[in-house]
Amino acid sequence: CFWYVACFMHTSTITKPDEDTTYIQHTTMTTTNHTFIDTSTECAICLTPLNNDTDDDDKTNKTITLKCGHRWHLNCLKEQLQHAQPNRSRRLLFSGCTCAKCGTFCNHPELDQFTRKTDVLRARVDDLIVEQLQIDTAAAWKDAATTEKSRLMEQARRSYAFYLCTSCDEPYFGGTIECADEEEGERPGEDRLCPQCSPKSQIVCRNPVEHRGYHVWKCRYCCNPSRYVCYGTVHFCEECHDRNSQRVKEHQRRRNNMGRLGQQVTMPPLEPIPCKGGDLCNTHPKPNGHDFHLNGPSHKCEQVYHCAWCISTPSSFTNNNAVVEEEPGSQNLIINPSGERGMVGWKQVNRTMNWRVEQSEVPLNESTTTNFVSSFQWCGMSQTIPLHRIVYNPSSVRLEVSAKFMGRTDCPSVFQMQVVLLDDERRVVHRVETSALSAPADYWERSCLIIEPTRGAHEVVLMVFGKDERFWQGNFGSKVAGCSVRILCPEHELENVLRPGGILERDERPKEHGLLFLFSNLLFPIALVLFAWLFLE
Numbered sequence: 001c002f003w004y005v006a007c008f009m010h011t012s013t014i015t016k017p018d019e020d021t022t023y024i025q026h027t028t029m030t031t032t033n034h035t036f037i038d039t040s041t042e043c044a045i046c047l048t049p050l051n052n053d054t055d056d057d058d059k060t061n062k063t064i065t066l067k068c069g070h071r072w073h074l075n076c077l078k079e080q081l082q083h084a085q086p087n088r089s090r091r092l093l094f095s096g097c098t099c100a101k102c103g104t105f106c107n108h109p110e111l112d113q114f115t116r117k118t119d120v121l122r123a124r125v126d127d128l129i130v131e132q133l134q135i136d137t138a139a140a141w142k143d144a145a146t147t148e149k150s151r152l153m154e155q156a157r158r159s160y161a162f163y164l165c166t167s168c169d170e171p172y173f174g175g176t177i178e179c180a181d182e183e184e185g186e187r188p189g190e191d192r193l194c195p196q197c198s199p200k201s202q203i204v205c206r207n208p209v210e211h212r213g214y215h216v217w218k219c220r221y222c223c224n225p226s227r228y229v230c231y232g233t234v235h236f237c238e239e240c241h242d243r244n245s246q247r248v249k250e251h252q253r254r255r256n257n258m259g260r261l262g263q264q265v266t267m268p269p270l271e272p273i274p275c276k277g278g279d280l281c282n283t284h285p286k287p288n289g290h291d292f293h294l295n296g297p298s299h300k301c302e303q304v305y306h307c308a309w310c311i312s313t314p315s316s317f318t319n320n321n322a323v324v325e326e327e328p329g330s331q332n333l334i335i336n337p338s339g340e341r342g343m344v345g346w347k348q349v350n351r352t353m354n355w356r357v358e359q360s361e362v363p364l365n366e367s368t369t370t371n372f373v374s375s376f377q378w379c380g381m382s383q384t385i386p387l388h389r390i391v392y393n394p395s396s397v398r399l400e401v402s403a404k405f406m407g408r409t410d411c412p413s414v415f416q417m418q419v420v421l422l423d424d425e426r427r428v429v430h431r432v433e434t435s436a437l438s439a440p441a442d443y444w445e446r447s448c449l450i451i452e453p454t455r456g457a458h459e460v461v462l463m464v465f466g467k468d469e470r471f472w473q474g475n476f477g478s479k480v481a482g483c484s485v486r487i488l489c490p491e492h493e494l495e496n497v498l499r500p501g502g503i504l505e506r507d508e509r510p511k512e513h514g515l516l517f518l519f520s521n522l523l524f525p526i527a528l529v530l531f532a533w534l535f536l537e
Contacts, residue, residue: 085114086117204304240273278292333487350380378466398450403482405439415436
């Protein structure tokens with residue numbers, strides 16, 4: 001039993017959501033509709049008189065009544081909700097989206113532009129809460145009645161901390177509120193990546209989104225497996241977590257004492273426990289290219305030792321000695337994923353700096369011996385996949401987009417991947433990208449993005465970018481191979497999702513040549529015009 005869990009949590013096994021989950025999530029989004037009449041004469045925010053709701057003459061002090069029954073100035077609520085919008089630098093807080101008099105979430109048609117985003121985020125956070133409760137309180141959640149599940153949900157909302165991923169802007173679980181106070185050591189300037197976007201988890205896990213509850217992370221400050229996650233990004237073992245708690249408490253005590261004297265106190269850093277290295281520390285795998293573990297305050301000291309789900313599920317696919325599982329789905333929709341056919345299927349984004357194809361010094365596998373390579377400035381290439389020709393309902397499919405990248409031993413380089421969904425008028429309906437990732441020098445690292453069903457999706461565009469960091473003349477930047485776009489669903493459902501011959505039409509459609517091409521594209525239209533002219537004559 002692998003026991004990586006969040007702060008103060010016990011180990012258990014993830015179970016699938018039961019039938020009551022939808023009800024629990026629905027009840028959290030409802031808003032109480034009071035029947036009382038608010039008789040206040042002043043706005044409780046600005047303390048100036050309230051007008052009648054029907055008075056449209058005074059635009060600056062327009063008064064509205066929320067669904068809960070309380071009256072406010074419209075502009076005051078807009079300013080409040082503007083300040084309450086999600087912030088990447090801190091944990092997600094929804095208290096600013098509520099009515100200050102009763103705590104009910106603001107609900108009014110003229111506030112939709114401010115509440116729409118937070119309402120969607122609250123629903124996603126509730127999904128994550130249910131998932132985390134199934135880890136932390138598996139037995140209690142499974143047997144609990146609906147009222148008990150509601151109580152557990154409310155308790156979790158007050159104790160769990162969630163953050164926005166700096167890459168995909170999706171919320172993810174990041175520990176407990178107890179460890180999320182900025183004054184107690186939160187790192188607001190550090191990039192926070194969800195398991196889906198983190199290259200750390202992608203190295204050892206084929207499906208980091210679905211398996212995120214089974215990842216065994218290394219403690220950032222020593223070589224032991226972690227048991228806690230704090231501040232959204234920092235993983236601690238039990239010993240280091242206790243040392244950090246003592247450090248925070250001591251800082252608070254000194255700050256209170258020195259604050260009375262008007263003096264500021266700086267929190268001392270937590271001292272790491274050095275790795276012994278080599279055979280003296282051989283219990284857990286070390287990062288590629290190192291004979292020791294990286295321990296310290298830097299985010300580079302984060303590492304995923306293994307994925308318990310992948311190890312327990314035999315598979316023929318291996319990556320860096322970690323056995324992983326490939327989620328069922330369609331075949332790859334990308335044409336020419338590793339440059340086997342030159343640049344066929346790809347469009348260069350930058351006219352002056354282009355990708356080119358080379359023979360791989362480190363082949364991706366036995367059957368793939370070529371790869372794309374970038375130059376000394378940002379090179380971009382893209383490929384568009386017409387989902388509407390491949391599947392019956394492009395808005396209902398779940399996509400996995402991935403690529404593998406690496407660099408050189410003598411020239412560091414970076415890689416970035418971006419996915420754009422377009423509607424039938426080629427307008428952007430969804431965009432997601434990875435952060436700029438440093439390319440490893442001696443192995444292929446996998447970057448993966450999961451695209452959930454998106455309303456209005458018609459086409460998907462995969463874009464990959466790369467460059468070297470020393471501005472060497474020529475193509476010495478990051479290398480890319482194994483680009484992939486797959487539709488994720490059980491194999492037995494593929495026949496109901498894919499159009500007959502849709503994938504074949506995209507990748508293996510026969511091409512017209514010679515006289516047939518000349519007739520179909522030139523002579524036939526001319527003959528048709530002549531026939532129409534003779535008929536009219």
